Amino acid sequence: MKNLFLLICFFVMTNATQAQIKTNHIAVHVSDLKKSSDFYEQLLNLTEIEEPFKDGLHAWYDIGGGAALHLxxxxxxxxxxxKTNHLCFSMVDMDGFISRLKSSGYPFEDWPGEKGKITTRPDGVRQIYIQDPDGYWLEINDDY
Structure with a gap:
């Protein structure tokens, strides 16, 4: 453990100006690709990108910063x-997104689970939680 700590410290000190790792994609296991694709495209407005497998069991979406969501x-x-295991998306217009949820009747809640409420973290970031068609939790916040 001590050697690992020293290796990490060395890596951080020698590479402090440039990250040596980036998020490539996040994979999410879904039971119905069409239903989940509709959710991520229509509710979150994600843009579908090239899908390398071409087998009808995968879909890829651009989530910014060169990263992708892989269903x-x-x-x-x-x-x-x-809910502790969740994806988090930050939005420029969280109030507009919440209005869309309310007008469509799509449920959201705060961290404790109170329906239709917003959590404000100690740092001032506002967040809500929604579930995708398979029950996976998504945090939506305004830390854009």
Whole structure:
């Protein structure tokens, strides 16, 4: 453990000006690719990008900063999903997004689980939580 710590310290000190790692993609296991694709395209307005597998079981979306969201259809999805495990998207116009949710009747809640409420973190960032068609939690915040 001590050697790992020293290696990390060396890496940080010698590469402090430029990150040596970036997010490429986040993969999400879905039970119905069409239903999930509609959710991410229509509710979150994500743009679909080139899908390398071309097998009808995958979809890829641009999530900014060179990163992608990778949806993978498979039948053995976990049954219970904790809000602690979530994807987070920051939006420029969170109030506009919340208005869209309200007008469409799409449910959202704050961190404790109170429906239709917004959490304000100690740093002032506002956040809400929604679930995708498979029950995965998404945090939407205004830390854009």
């Amino acid at each position: 993978i259809e498979a039948t053995d999805r976990p049954g219970q999903i904790s």
